[in-house]
Amino acid sequence: MLDRPFRTLLSREVLRFTRVWVQTLIPPLLTSLLYLVVFGVALGGRIKEISGIPYLEYILPGIALMNLVTGSQMNSSWSVFDAKRERYIDEVLIAPMSDFQIALAYSLGGTLRGVLMGAGVFLVGAPFVGLSVAHPGLLLLIGVLSAFAFSALGTMVGALATRIEHISFLTSVVIQPLAFLGGVFYSVEMLPEVLRIATLFNPIFHTVDAARYATLEISDLNPYPTVAVVFLLAALAFAGAWWAISRGPNLRY
Amino acid sequence: MNGTPALKIEKLKKTYSTGVLALDGVSLEVGAGRFFGLLGPNGAGKTTLINSVVSLARPDSGSVEVFGKDAYEEFREARRMIGVSPQEINLDKFLTVEETMLFHAGYYGVPKDKARERAEELLERFALVEKRKQRVNTLSGGMKRRVLFARALMHDPKVLFLDEPTAGVDVELRYKLWGYIRELNSGGLTILLTTHYLEEAEALCEEIALINGGKIAAQGTSAELKERYGARNVEEVYLKVVGNGIAG
Numbered sequence: 001m002l003d004r005p006f007r008t009l010l011s012r013e014v015l016r017f018t019r020v021w022v023q024t025l026i027p028p029l030l031t032s033l034l035y036l037v038v039f040g041v042a043l044g045g046r047i048k049e050i051s052g053i054p055y056l057e058y059i060l061p062g063i064a065l066m067n068l069v070t071g072s073q074m075n076s077s078w079s080v081f082d083a084k085r086e087r088y089i090d091e092v093l094i095a096p097m098s099d100f101q102i103a104l105a106y107s108l109g110g111t112l113r114g115v116l117m118g119a120g121v122f123l124v125g126a127p128f129v130g131l132s133v134a135h136p137g138l139l140l141l142i143g144v145l146s147a148f149a150f151s152a153l154g155t156m157v158g159a160l161a162t163r164i165e166h167i168s169f170l171t172s173v174v175i176q177p178l179a180f181l182g183g184v185f186y187s188v189e190m191l192p193e194v195l196r197i198a199t200l201f202n203p204i205f206h207t208v209d210a211a212r213y214a215t216l217e218i219s220d221l222n223p224y225p226t227v228a229v230v231f232l233l234a235a236l237a238f239a240g241a242w243w244a245i246s247r248g249p250n251l252r253y
Numbered sequence: 254m255n256g257t258p259a260l261k262i263e264k265l266k267k268t269y270s271t272g273v274l275a276l277d278g279v280s281l282e283v284g285a286g287r288f289f290g291l292l293g294p295n296g297a298g299k300t301t302l303i304n305s306v307v308s309l310a311r312p313d314s315g316s317v318e319v320f321g322k323d324a325y326e327e328f329r330e331a332r333r334m335i336g337v338s339p340q341e342i343n344l345d346k347f348l349t350v351e352e353t354m355l356f357h358a359g360y361y362g363v364p365k366d367k368a369r370e371r372a373e374e375l376l377e378r379f380a381l382v383e384k385r386k387q388r389v390n391t392l393s394g395g396m397k398r399r400v401l402f403a404r405a406l407m408h409d410p411k412v413l414f415l416d417e418p419t420a421g422v423d424v425e426l427r428y429k430l431w432g433y434i435r436e437l438n439s440g441g442l443t444i445l446l447t448t449h450y451l452e453e454a455e456a457l458c459e460e461i462a463l464i465n466g467g468k469i470a471a472q473g474t475s476a477e478l479k480e481r482y483g484a485r486n487v488e489e490v491y492l493k494v495v496g497n498g499i500a501g
Contacts, residue, residue, distance in 0.1 A: 005359065098328075
């Protein structure tokens with residue numbers, strides 16, 4: 001399964017975002033730095049500690065996860081959509097590779113970009129809050145699983161999209177609002193009951209909450225069932241990506 | 254491998270989701286080492302036929318074998334033996350000319366050392382050495398066509414599908430490509446060529462099939478076809494078979 005054709009497509013995916021790193025890696029990190037400066041440094045002094053943690057430290061894992069999720073999803077959705085729109089995906093579709101391998105390579109390419117961006121936020125935040133992570137293994141696990149889940153979702157949408165607006169819709173209308181409402185900047189305990197329950201249906205909330213536990217040992221939910229939830233999300237999203245690569249419009253017709 | 258046809262297509266049927274019947278039970282056999290031409294008007298089903306062999310199109314029914322390997326059940330083995338130079342330019346815009354060649358080899362499982370060696374040879378052959386570090390999206394149309402052609406040969410296929418390889422190519426390059434295709438064929442490579450240029454088919458192909466409305470309308474060597482239809486050249490045969498009496 002991890003044969004040379006698969007590894008080649010994966011390395012092509014990595015080359016794609018590293019070649020244009022000024023566009024793919026730097027702007028999101030600058031945006032994160034802005035969040036840290038505005039919410040953490042400028043407003044943070046006026047916001048009380050949450051669960052005994054200074055506000056800037058509290059929001060850092062969430063901002064990292066927000067970046068990781070949007071980065072991984074955008075990477076795969078644009079990569080697949082671009083390849084389809086300009087037809088160079090045909091070269092991959094007619095190669096001796098299964099649809100499963102193709103979906104996995106695109107999903108892992110986006111996963112790597114997401115993880116790099118998430119790690120980048122921690123590095124950018126280090127001068128402000130230091131770099132102490134309570135459970136690094138758990139943080140890595142939750143980061144990789146979350147990136148994979150959203151990258152696979154991006155692969156699916158990229159394969160299903162027939163117009164550029166479909167990709168923008170995923171990013172601007174689905175992922176970004178979910179990311180902002182995913183408890184990055186607040187604890188769900190601070191929300192009214194209805195919103196608190198609604199937040200439980202937001203997958204990004206689960207990833208943010210688990211990352212916060214892994215970093216700071218505080219969370220709204222028990223983090224271990226959350227890992228199972230994110231694992232399930234990743235499996236479902238990948239099944240969708242696999243199906244879409246195999247059956248998506250304008251791929252194999 | 255002796256006696257096993259390079260390509261054996263049986264009763265291939267393909268209906269598009271729009272309801273268009275693109276292939277209506279096409280059966281075709283291309284012998285190993287043959288230079289085979291597939292002619293027909295736009296929309297006749299030429300590209301659909303090629304795409305069906307490499308699973309870019311999903312046929313409704315029928316079977317395809319490439320050197321005895323089932324194109325769907327044993328798709329890895331079958332696809333490794335096929336090189337495709339498509340009608341539409343579909344080069345990966347993120348890659349340079351050299352990377353295009355090397356990544357393609359990787360997609361087909363060619364080891365890196367062998368791929369580098371092969372890339373050198375093909376870059377040289379297609380006069381692409383000076384352009385090797387250039388991104389493919391900055392090349393001229395003719396150059397892109399050359400890269401497509403070279404890319405299709407990177408994994409050393411046994412059958413080469415050339416879908417309108419000289420479309421939009423200037424006369425000089427066309428003759429160069431013809432020369433190279435002939436050389437490849439005389440080296441044992443089976444070639445399936447689709448073209449609009451009838452003189453191209455006549456000049457190159459040992460055997461020709463005319464496809465129209467998703468069906469093979471006539472098949473044979475150009476001499477056989479000319480004799481059968483009382484024609485002076487393949488163009489006349491084409492007009493008689495496909496042109497619905499345009500030739501008079």
